[in-house]
Amino acid sequence: MEYTFTLKYQIVEPGTDLDELVERLGACGCDDALVGIGLPGRIALEFTREANSAKAAVVSALADVKQAIPTAKLIEAAPDLVGLTDVADVIGVSRQNMRKLMLSHATSFPTPVHEGSASVWHLAEVMAWLQARGAYEVDTSTLEVAQTTMQVNLAKEAEVRRLRPEMRRELRPLFA
Structure with a gap:
C-alpha cells in the first residue's frame, strides 16, 4: 500500500550544499520523496512510500533521513496538527460543517492541542x-498515517503519557 506523509526538518549544518544534501537523501532511500528546500535552514520531504503499514512507511522514512542527514532535527511529521479547514478538506466537507459539528458536540469533540484564534487538533483524533459517529466516510489509509504521525510528534515532544511504549523505543533513536 502507498502512504503519503511529510517530514519537516531543521538543518543544523551551516553552509550545507543543498544539491549535495538532496543527492545524499536519494542515495539513502528517499527517492520516493519530493524535497522542498525553500526556507533557509529547513527541508521538507513529502513521501509517497510503499509499505505494509503507515508505521512501517513513516519509521523507514525517518531512518532513511537520519542516515542521510544525521544532524537534522525533526520539526514535525504531517499530517497531524490541523485546523478545522484542514480537517474539512481531508473529510470532504465544508469548514462551516466542521465548525458546526465542533460547536454542537462540544463535550465529545476532541480537545484541541492549542485553542485560540486559530485552534489546532490532532487530525487522527478528529478523524x-x-x-465513530458513522456519518462520515473516513479514509482508513489517511487515518492510519495521521495516527502514526501523531505518535511520531508525541515521541519528539516526549509526551510519554500518551505514547505507546513500542513506538517510544523504536522512534527515540531516530530523533536528533
Missing part, C-alpha cells in the same frame, strides 16, 4: 471521532 477517529468522525469515524
Whole structure:
C-alpha cells in the first residue's frame, strides 16, 4: 500500500550544499520523496512510500533521513496538527460543517492541542471521532498515517503519557 506523509526538518549544518544534501537523501532511500528546500535552514520531504503499514512507511522514512542527514532535527511529521479547514478538506466537507459539528458536540469533540484564534487538533483524533459517529466516510489509509504521525510528534515532544511504549523505543533513536 502507498502512504503519503511529510517530514519537516531543521538543518543544523551551516553552509550545507543543498544539491549535495538532496543527492545524499536519494542515495539513502528517499527517492520516493519530493524535497522542498525553500526556507533557509529547513527541508521538507513529502513521501509517497510503499509499505505494509503507515508505521512501517513513516519509521523507514525517518531512518532513511537520519542516515542521510544525521544532524537534522525533526520539526514535525504531517499530517497531524490541523485546523478545522484542514480537517474539512481531508473529510470532504465544508469548514462551516466542521465548525458546526465542533460547536454542537462540544463535550465529545476532541480537545484541541492549542485553542485560540486559530485552534489546532490532532487530525487522527478528529478523524477517529468522525469515524465513530458513522456519518462520515473516513479514509482508513489517511487515518492510519495521521495516527502514526501523531505518535511520531508525541515521541519528539516526549509526551510519554500518551505514547505507546513500542513506538517510544523504536522512534527515540531516530530523533536528533
